[in-house]
Amino acid sequence: MTTIDLGLPGLAGVPTFEGAQTAKDYKTDQEVRWCPGCGDYAVLAAVQSFLPELGLRRENIVFISGIGCSSRFPYYMNTYGMHSIHGRAPAIATGLATSRGDLSVWVVTGDGDALSIGGNHLIHALRRNVNLKILLFNNRIYGLTKGQYSPTSEEGKVTKSTPMGSLDHPFNPVSLALGAEASFVGRALDSDRKQLTEVLRAAAEHRGSALVEIYQNCPIFNDGAFDVLKDAGERTDRIIPLRHGEPIRFGAEGQHGVVRDPKTGALRVAEVAAVGEQALVVHDVTLDDPSYAFALSRLSGSELDHTPIGVFRSVSRPAYDDLARAQVAAAKDKPADLSSLLRGKDTWTVLD
Amino acid sequence: MTTIDLGLPGLAGVPTFEGAQTAKDYKTDQEVRWCPGCGDYAVLAAVQSFLPELGLRRENIVFISGIGCSSRFPYYMNTYGMHSIHGRAPAIATGLATSRGDLSVWVVTGDGDALSIGGNHLIHALRRNVNLKILLFNNRIYGLTKGQYSPTSEEGKVTKSTPMGSLDHPFNPVSLALGAEASFVGRALDSDRKQLTEVLRAAAEHRGSALVEIYQNCPIFNDGAFDVLKDAGERTDRIIPLRHGEPIRFGAEGQHGVVRDPKTGALRVAEVAAVGEQALVVHDVTLDDPSYAFALSRLSGSELDHTPIGVFRSVSRPAYDDLARAQVAAAKDKPADLSSLLRGKDTWTVLD
Amino acid sequence: MSIDVGRGTRHTEVHKMDRVVIRFAGDSGDGMQLTGDRFTSEAAAFGNDLATLPNFPAEIRAPQGTLPGVSSFQLHFADYDILTPGDRPDVLVVMNPAALKSNITDLPPGGTLIVNTDEFTKRNLTRVGYATNPLEDGSLASYQVHSVAMATLTRKALEPSGLSKKDAERAKNMFALGLLSWMYHRPTEGTERYLREKFAKLPAIAEANVLAFRTGWNYGETTESFAVTYEVAPAKLAAGTYRQITGNTALAYGIVAAGQCSKLPVFLGTYPITPASDILHELAKHKNFGVTTFQAEDEIAGIGAALGASFGGALGVTSTSGPGIALKSETIGLAVMTEMPLLVLDIQRGGPSTGLPTKTEQADLLQAMFGRNGEAPVAIVAPRSPADCFDMALEATRIALTYRTPVLLLSDGYIANGSEPWLVPEVENLPDLSVRFATEPNATDGSGAFWPYLRDPETLARPWALPGTPGLEHRIGGLEKAENTGSISYDPDNHDRMVRLRQAKVNGIAVADAEVDDPSGAARVLVLGWGSSFGPIGAACRRVRRLGMDIAHVHLRNLNPFPKNLGALLANYDKVVVPEMNMGQLALLLRAKYLVDAASYTKVAGLPFKAEELQDVFAAFVKGLDS
């Protein structure tokens, strides 16, 4: 059986495992060292329990991370792994994925790692569409260095490095990724295992770069950053679950919906009762033009008032590493005669 | 007279010059060393002839560049200047602009400089909205290093480093900037002095980061990359001039126009005769939500079939450097008593 | 409620001691750093000389109760001037089995061990690999063990407060502090005041902590388990006003002072990294001194922004550690070429690569010297103790501004987080560092042009002309510059000349002569150190001398250029020993420059040298010569 048979084109070429696997197979003997209550635990558990479902050979999976609390992730995964350099995981993973088509390569990174020091490698991996699954743990703070604001922190944030409040306008990671030509972008919540697993599965199925932003609570330095998305009272009025092919509506009774402003093309939230069901935007992850997904990403600013969760975009576009391997394979039609390469065209001979 | 009186909020704080200035005042005695026919000449001439109109004190203008052919620019400008490091000009300029509110700081960069090695500094400068005018000379090639493909080169490009054709999907600089929260984005053509000057002036007037992508011909390594936008026969059917407040139409007789796909919100080109004038999208640079500008940026891919030219977006948002200076100024309400700082709260005294 | 905790009432034996080393060790969540800090403040307020050594894990909060999660704080206080936080504790306070396990080997036989017994449960013991309870199996027989159920006692004392069990037990570190304060006759008002200020917004928590603190004090006073208390008299230090200060704070204050002394705005462009981040945190508080702090997207942008600010006439500063310097090297090269003042603060940590972020090392010296492409000389200075960071910040600024050059300042994790009493300087006595900017054209060919690379004949510095100055418009950059005019030049001879001029400028920096500590004047062995090993080396030399041997000590603060008298000085001794927390980096430079057969003694264990260990090494060298 191959990953194609499994319906996972994103993992084409990666050998599958015939036996049964459980989450335990993916755990290492290393003690997990995050703070009590850290959202990273939930993500780790989700990944460890979801990976066996993919049915891959464990030894053909590689986790590559940068530096940060979240970047400790590989130590806890009983696969191959590298805890590399702050911000550089996408670059290292690009080299690995390009030279080895038989591996499933995952990148684990934080909001500082991916968007501050590592911003450039991230956007280039996305535009190249290298076959990487990038899990961006966004806790909107630098955890490991003890609480400075990050590129996703809200404006005015008081932290150790900004006692009078931060001044930078934050990135919206989904918008940034779409601006960088990403072929797959999703968002998930650390605390919602089911939804997180769904997005991870969709990412795994995608061939090319898949960026998954995971809102992750840091109880020590930014506690409750996403509480409004978890609070039973507020949750339903804030979270907009995205389901491909369905009109976008949410709220306890599905009373809210997303409509397009005909004048500007921007999306906004409206009451279904007021606008009518047929006015709702139907979610479509497959649109080639990323303008729709981009508009969707603008529904939520850093205030989290209306926050789409799920897959924003998933379109098919050749993956860099596939193309690179294809070029090498095509070139092999030419014989690799080292001797004639070294000689070249212009030689002369000196006789004894 | 101040720059505010001049209607240039973007240059608030920069001292103005009372006498008359000409382009000549902005020329240095250094021999211009670009290749014959290089598009950089035209941009230099445009900048030198447009700057005097701003009426600033020449000594309060600074040009900071990275490395590349285009980055030689500062040597030819009789202002202060720095030809710095490949990709790092936005970072250096950020420090200068933040510590000196009385300077007009311009960044000159290339597609490799800004989008390859310097991509991260660029997107961070844009999100911070530092008061910088960034001129990105996009010739879709690495000129200075003699012709490797760049992050804006079209897919499949055969260059010295890609004899079998390049594999990377290019960036669309306008989309990328919008994804990075840019408050001002424009595009211009090296050969159209008038339009280029218009966009430059709008950039100068803008407070915050202004990115201007300038399509620039490199006759040596990528000759004719933008010929279709210059060719008298094709030009009018390809260039979409953007004029704030006006319906977007183009073509020799204004026969083409831009309309919105009601199903996806994406923009596309249509024949005015077929869709009717009232269906045309009215250009608005001031929309707070960047979704519209983003959709506009997607009209042209790297094939240049339909290429909007002009200002895509120009919205007002606090500039990082203004905020930073304001914080320092506000803090100065607290007396700066060094002696009491050094002593702190817990001292003890040893007597002789 | 009013318990007089300031004075003992029970009669206990009082031992007078000249010095004591205490180590608090517990879980990262147990507040050991705070406890140590407070005890330090009490000792300082009492007038002892002191030195401290915090030691904490790289994880924010490793799983509770595990070995990697142990955090400790060691402090040495004395009635005379001391140099190190002590090799080994006299008293070890442990809050849990993990802390016991990872610290007990440092406690010498006969040492005092105070244990919070509440955490010694079967589960916790097994977790760290104890098969049996060491409190019961006799394995601690060689120590004076005091078992105290600190958590229980604290919880009980706080029952009336209505705090939850968990919250109440969290105050057990204050119990420990109270107990130790009693044992060592420390003043207590400061701590109570401190707690009330710290928890001003949570008065219930404040009072609970105060109460826990008093409970600990009273426990010592009323139970009979502690037969002895100790007194360490105030130290006889030079007259003046003192405060306790860590290296990073002193460095930040030094930068603030440098801004004031030079009358320049300060611009810090940086990116967080352990153990340098606190410099950013501290400087961010002092915007009222005209200090701008910019948390950049990475180290490259941080130094880039600092250089941009320097171009505009600010005192540009950047701070980092570990791999951060590698990222900054390209821009340091640009600063060398453009000859602009720039301070680069490197708080060295264990390497290579990510290495040991929270441990100390002095292995960046050769990187500081040589870590750039081409011939790119920079000035290098290194503080030798926490308080010295202040002076070295001013020294680095003097060099940068006078010579228009980047200066690398090499601190390290030990100095950065360690603290010592600091004789607070009088502001009037700080040096004048003010700068003369260029205001006029200066060409010597009568052209009336401005030559940005015309040098000051004495310092070889080039003029600093600020944007905004009419008539001095000029362009600088990373390509080789023609002498004087500063135009781009590909001329071979010009390049050779400029390479030599840049080198000569740095070589010619005026620095103070090195001073020798050789009380007898009869030493044949010279110990040469730099940076944070000042304390242990100095302490070891004292010990060696106490053994009746002669030994000289020179501690370098200027590492590039070296003091002019160094060569002559080295020649005075029969043997030169260079102890370093690296593989012999200073030794390499000395050997190359002076062809002196300097012997390296190296240890790269992430911890400062112990005076004991160095004493043996030095004594062996002295004896080796004598025999």
Add this chain to the structure above:
Amino acid sequence: MSIDVGRGTRHTEVHKMDRVVIRFAGDSGDGMQLTGDRFTSEAAAFGNDLATLPNFPAEIRAPQGTLPGVSSFQLHFADYDILTPGDRPDVLVVMNPAALKSNITDLPPGGTLIVNTDEFTKRNLTRVGYATNPLEDGSLASYQVHSVAMATLTRKALEPSGLSKKDAERAKNMFALGLLSWMYHRPTEGTERYLREKFAKLPAIAEANVLAFRTGWNYGETTESFAVTYEVAPAKLAAGTYRQITGNTALAYGIVAAGQCSKLPVFLGTYPITPASDILHELAKHKNFGVTTFQAEDEIAGIGAALGASFGGALGVTSTSGPGIALKSETIGLAVMTEMPLLVLDIQRGGPSTGLPTKTEQADLLQAMFGRNGEAPVAIVAPRSPADCFDMALEATRIALTYRTPVLLLSDGYIANGSEPWLVPEVENLPDLSVRFATEPNATDGSGAFWPYLRDPETLARPWALPGTPGLEHRIGGLEKAENTGSISYDPDNHDRMVRLRQAKVNGIAVADAEVDDPSGAARVLVLGWGSSFGPIGAACRRVRRLGMDIAHVHLRNLNPFPKNLGALLANYDKVVVPEMNMGQLALLLRAKYLVDAASYTKVAGLPFKAEELQDVFAAFVKGLDS
């Protein structure tokens, strides 16, 4: 049309010479590099030994006719084995006044000067600062001047071709080549074939160039202005098949060969930068050898991707120059910590900072040694000539794969662009570099685990276990690793041990002994060099010997570790002289390690040493000892 250009018919005097140095100089747009290349090929085909030195501006195409726009190509060919492209030309060909102005001072009195007069217009002369026409004002009297209206003659000859005037005149470089080919009896078929191939798609241009070439040849043959032609006989080189090769091509071929010899796919991750880009360009052509080239977004990503590929079992390679190494240092540190094979090719150029991108220098040695945080030793090798790049690529690969370490290879702009004849190796004779990957658990504690840091007792290398190997799943990274198991370890003693192990591994790399060139065996002065100065130093030593003095020469190719016999070798001589194109970097290492009072002779002018200059320096040292 059939002109026999292969043989002269007019009777001219033929001088036999053993060596000639020719320099072609013109505007960047004049095709001087191509002209030089072709003449080189002709000389090579004829069997001369040769060496070349291209020299071109940093601008792509500086404004026409200006001094900065001058491009030149010097070539030395001889009937014996030579070592350098020659100090000064015997024949200088100049295509315009700028070329004359910037090159004439190198031509010794009596030298031959061939001038394209067409460009000597008033305007062009003024532009470069000639007040009068040097062809007319007598200032060139000490040279043998040949004025030839090359452009005019070419244009006239091509009139029938129907090419535009401009296109026709562009072929004037081929006229110059034809003329010189005639003067030196060079074979011409190769050039004609080459032109027809190069312009295969533009046959009109091809024929025009061939015609221009023949016209130049015929001009020499038929006009009487050239009374003498010269003959330089083929050199007596070792038997075998030769080709001409530049350093960058040889390096690229070496990498391809390394992939074949190790049976590993090659992965080059890189970012363009002068003068390293050609390695990328060359390797990109050889995908059929299993070579993947990745043009990354920057240097950091380039080396990162290479390291990622190494992790996956490829031969990871990265290439750069100048500030590129600074950017790669953090990742080199990670490779040191993770102990993975990685080749880092540094084509050194003039620094610091952007410096002089198209000029040569050897000033990155200390950066290669020390440019990383912490103790991060790497192996360093340096080719000594263009052809040696091939061997050194294999040597670097051997070290990287055997010892699982990053290896820095230091080439430079001179070697990279210069060319020489290369005795093409037989593929069968290339070394076997194949690797044994780990396939089984290896723990020595019976646990059946895989220990990624268990070392080979001989090499100290750790196992290389590839993703995809079942049972060997493991994690590596930049934090300090526990010995053997490779788990994260903050243990002080473990850190000290690992630092020393990493150092010991690099120190223990087996490298070939240094060989001394001391024909008489009586030398008292040893000249020690490294890298591209091999040619000039060797040539200078020959000259010194010809003057009757003894001198020894050792040229290092392994710079870290040094050959084991080096210390003993240095001790054999009374004086050691180290010529370097930097401020004395190797000298510093030698002085520090061996305490030898090595004398530095340095020149940092962006150009290789001249044998003449070194001869004087060396002779002075020899005489200094004798007196």
